[in-house]
Each structure stands twice: as structure tokens, then as C-alpha cells.
Amino acid sequence: MEVKNVAAIVTGGASGLGGATAAMLAAKGAKVTIFDVNEELGNAHAAKIGGSFQKVDVTNEESVIAGLDAAQAANGVARILVNCAGIAHGGRVITKGAAHPLAAYRRTIEINLIGTFSVLSQFAARLAAAGLEPIGEEQGVIISTASVAAYEGQIGQAAYSSSKGGIVGMTLPVARDLAQYGIRVNAIAPGLFITPMMESLPIEVQKSLGENTPFPKRLGTAKEYAMLVDSIISNPMINGETIRIDGAVRLAPR
Template identity: 55%
Template sequence: MGAATARLLSRQGVKVALFDLNKDAAEKIAAEIQGIAVYCDVTRQDSVAAAVTEAQSRHGAARICINCAGIVHGRRMVNQQGPMPLDEFRKVIEINLVGSYNVMSQAAAAMMPLSPIGDSEERGVIINTASVAAFEGQIGQTAYSASKGGIVSLTLPAARELAQFGIRVNTISPGLVDTPMFAKISPEARASLAAMVPFPKRLAKPEEYAMLAMQIIENPMLNGEVIRLDGALRMQPK
């Protein structure tokens, strides 16, 4: 989803900086779109601060921040081996929730001094990525759902805090998206997942996430919103 969004933004003339722990992977996309790749560990404040500084020095001040970094996780809170190791739960929260907050806060701090632009006097926009698991978490998703639920919950207070600076905050909550994660499952399993979606009866495309991100950027009245991108999907317990 992040790669698709980077490509779309680049086609619209945006200078794109890709932050990633895997810099080699980011550099492949950056080379394709004439962007830049910056090493960044979203769980470390100093790493994010350094990445923001580097991106600013090469591209100028950023007015758009899109958080797509995250990991998936599936494990019951208690199974035959006992309780889920706390470090496992903590890692999911640290990357998905704390990491998103870390990048968001650093980006907002960099946007605040900018001159407002447009009729709405806007300085910037931040888009975070949650999941439908924030609302209908399945069995085995306690850690993942908690991390994405946190992103949903911080959307409105963050938008309220940053409103005085002309910075908008919104969240996209995707359903089943055809990312590399789904390339590992069988065609039968893919078909079964697609059948769960009321309409369109398929997995969402990463490009559709990118389209929604662009629509949020372009519409100044979209603020403090959590928008589902799921084809009316409502996940079952398992």
C-alpha cells in the first residue's frame, strides 16, 4: 500500500521520501519514482527525527505524511503452550501503534513552522493506517487489533490538537488488501477470502488505498475521520 501510494503521489508531481527499516527495498521504489529512500526505525525517536531531517534537507519541508509501516500478527492470547509471551504482544504495539505515533508527531512538529497555503490555510495532512481488525478483530488478533484500535482512537484527538496549526489527521482502515502477504496462500484460500467481501467480491488493490489517500489529501474538509476501505466487509470471529 505504501509503494502504491508513493507511485501515485509521484505521478502527481509530489517529491516522495520513503522511510523504511529495509532501505534496499525502499531504494527500489525510490529509483522507480525518482524519490529518495531513508533508513528509519519507527520505534526509535532518534531514528525518525534523523529521517525527517534528512528528507527535509534533500526535498524540502514535507506537507504530507502517510504511515503504512506495520506488521501482521496472529496468535491466541492463551494456547496449549500457555499465555502469549508479553514481548510478542509488546512488539506489535511498539511497531504498529507507537511507530505510527512517533512518525506522526515528528512530522507534525516539522509542519508547524510552515507557511499556510490555499484557501483553507492548511499546513499539512497526516494519514495513518489502521485495519478493520480494529473493529472486528478475529480470534488470534488480540495484539494486532489492539495496535490498530489505538490508531483509530488517537485520530480524533490528534486532529483536534493539530487543528490550530492547520494540520489534518485522518486514518484509513483497510479490509483484505492484495499485498505480498496474500501471495503466500493457496488460490483456494484467496478465493475463500474474496468471497467474504460483499462487493466488489475480491481483495482490495493497493492502488485503491493510494486513491483514497489522494482523495483525503485533496479534500480539506476531511479531518479527524476513520475511513473503512473494505467493500462492506465485516469480519467473522474466525
């Protein structure tokens, strides 16, 4: 789909993979609105790329609806949604004899999985109801962010892998549901990418993670993630799929 002058929403667009995606879409002429809980970074990044920012917590349905209302008032009904909002929670099922705190498990699912579904369902309902002229064959495109941890979660990733496995699982049925409205639905499963989430790890850990990637032997860049978003948006035949972008890495148990 051609993105020039098209309204687009990027959740988690203040930083990392979402930040690079918002920048890529804006550079191609899309009217980008960043949804993020980080107001300071979100406003600064939106100003830098010539987009706008809405403070949206993807776990709060009213906040999602208010964000979509504001984005629509400014740019019209959005046709592109890229879900990048997420957190990385680590914790074993048992630590020092105690069970994994359920609240932390629930919070990870709430942000990464339910938040993704909430934004995509509200976005799709608006787009389906809008009766816009198709662009080429289609009305719009949704891309969500899973992880290779959906397939080979490591020790301590039960909550995170559950949340990302849910995104992989929903992608085909959501694509089937939205096919009648001309909306494509895909997900991206990144391997190890250098973003603020990853930069919180010690430099030696980052280095060793990069070296475990067969080729290229390094961490991916947010720009490379955004390149895949661009490819998915531009190719109408990609639908109902989760695409790994990982330099052939397969996560070891730990």
C-alpha cells in the same frame, strides 16, 4: 490540498499499500521520501517512482528524527505524511496452555501504534514550527493506516487489533490537537488487500478471503487504497475520521 512540488513522507513505502501511495503521490508531482526498514526494496521502489529513500525504523525515535532531517534537507519541510509501516502478528491469548508471549504483543504495539504516533508527532512539530504559507486553507495532512480488525478482530488478532484500535482512537484527538496548526489528521481502515503481507497466506486462503467480501467479491488492490489517500488529501473537509475501505466486508470470528 494540491500535492504538486509538495514534500511527502510515506512510511512502509517500500511495499504494498505504502508502495502504491508513494507511487501515486510521485506521479502527481509530490517530492516523496519513503521511510522503511527494508533498504533493498525501499531504494528500488524510490528509484522506480522518482522519489528518495531513508532507512527508518519507526520504533526508534532517533531513526525517525534522522529520517525527517534527511528528507527535509533534500525536499524541504514535509506537508504530507502517510503512515503505512506495520506488521501483521497472529497469536491466540492462550496457545497449548501457554499465555500469548508478551514480547510479541509489545512488538506489534511498538511498530503499528507507537511507531505511527512517533512519526506523526515529529512530522507535525516540524511542520507547525516551519511557518510555511498555507496551501489553500491548510498546512498539511496526516493519514495513518488502521484496519477493519480495529472493529472486528478475528481469533488470534488480539495484538494486531489492539494496535489498530489505538490508531482509530488517536485520530480524533490528534486532529483536534493539530487543528490550530492547519494540519488535518485521518486514518484509513482497509479490509482485505492484496499486498506482500497478504501474499504470504496460501492462495486458497486469499481466494476465500476475497470471496467473503460482499462486493466487489475480491481482495482490494493497493492502488485502490492509494485512491482513497488521494481523495482525503484533496478534500479539506475530511478531518478527524477513520474511513473504512472494505467492499462491505465484516470479519467473521475466524
